[in-house]
Amino acid sequence: MKLTVRKSRRGFSLVELLAVVLILAVLAGVAVPVYLNQRKKSADRACQANITAIAKAESMYLLSNGAYTATMASLVGGSGGGLADTPTCPLAGGSYTLTLTAGVLTIACDDAATHTTPALHTKDLATPTATTGL
Numbered sequence: 001m002k003l004t005v006r007k008s009r010r011g012f013s014l015v016e017l018l019a020v021v022l023i024l025a026v027l028a029g030v031a032v033p034v035y036l037n038q039r040k041k042s043a044d045r046a047c048q049a050n051i052t053a054i055a056k057a058e059s060m061y062l063l064s065n066g067a068y069t070a071t072m073a074s075l076v077g078g079s080g081g082g083l084a085d086t087p088t089c090p091l092a093g094g095s096y097t098l099t100l101t102a103g104v105l106t107i108a109c110d111d112a113a114t115h116t117t118p119a120l121h122t123k124d125l126a127t128p129t130a131t132t133g134l
Helices: 014-065
Strands: 096-101 104-109 122-126
Touching: 014 096, 014 104, 014 122
Parallel strands: none
Antiparallel strands: 096 104, 104 122
């Protein structure tokens, strides 16, 4: 009687490797769009936070000088604005525009059209009026 010794095969078959690659492709197809969407939402929130910080700096400037300013340079540094440096939009690297018209200051992101909610990337501040009889 002859004994046959079978060699054990090592490694994976082609079908097994293809199944693993298919599973990884499906996971990547789901994860990448979710990741990119989260990055855009995060940039949106950071842009809104920048606009809020500019509005607060404008309020500080108003208290110190009696009027709003339409130049970002007046808000940067210790001269009364309170911003450490000029903020830029995190989504596309654009700047913020300050427009002062008839006592209303508008702060707008230059890249607002690329955000998911463009309307939230503009803020209006009205010059407060003195109230009488207090």
